[in-house]
Amino acid sequence: MSLFWKDSVVDAADPATESFVAHRNLLFTVAYEMLGSAADAEDVLQETWLRWSGVDLTEVRDQRAYLVRITTRQAINRMRTMSRRKESYVGPWLPEPLLTSPDVAQEVELAESVSMALMLVLETLAPTERAVFVLREVFDVGYEEIAAAVGKTPAAVRQIAHRARRHVEARRPREVVPAKVTRAALDSFHGALVTGDLQALLDVLAPDVVLLGDGGGIKQAARRPVLGADKVARFLLGGIGKHGVAFSGTPTLVNGAPGLIITVGGEVEGVLACHVEGDRIAGLYFVRNPEKLTRIGEETPLSLR
Structure with a gap:
């Protein structure tokens, strides 16, 4: 073979x-x-x-x-x-979204490690720090093995791991909610978008919600983060209003958590992932760059072992 x-x-x-x-x-x-x-x-x-x-x-x-x-x-x-x-890069850079299986969503540690919210925190680490953090905190690799991989001494790796862990803990999402809570919030969010209901949208968005859009200079997207529930809601409704009933969102699992594949007139426009705190959406990540949407036709198998 x-x-x-x-x-x-x-x-x-x-x-x-x-x-x-x-x-x-x-x-x-x-x-x-x-x-x-x-x-x-x-x-x-x-x-x-x-x-x-x-x-x-x-x-x-x-x-x-x-x-x-x-x-x-x-x-x-x-x-x-x-x-x-x-x-x-033109505008915010977001991780490439992956469609993942229910098995990934059920493996809490793996799902959190590939979540859009945490992946964005990892972007703030230097290359060696990110490698050490991922190997140690996600894959539980020993310090000596990490040292051989990154070309440092075990003592240096321990220091890097401590520094990276402290950096990530200060910036990572405050809580990880069950997938069913995220799905409920996303369903309410989707319904409010489809109906154009501003108040319903404000009800499901956290007051300090942040929207990041990644068009890569190829597709139109916000060049800067959109901050606050009112600005995010009006920004989204203003964009969707141009498409009317042609807009729809298909529920899926994105990076181990509930997300939406956004289509307009039957054509894929992007992938939307979110981060929920409590029962409200605190982060929205909308990837429109077509170069980052090549893997949304099938699930990507992931593993910690």
């Missing part, structure tokens, strides 16, 4: 390939949480495979750890390249 890997064909019966395929979902999740981009995560996996295929497996004690190490190194290199791209 053979597998296609972009422009290459690899033998699925080969021991290196078997090991890589067995850990592929884990490696993709590691890369995605470090990068926030599925496209870049896939490129990192290809680079990981190219390096892994040349390794003498008889010299590898722990294949999973070795693969994570390669993936981490490649992801750190890619993060530095991405930081230069983001400097010229």
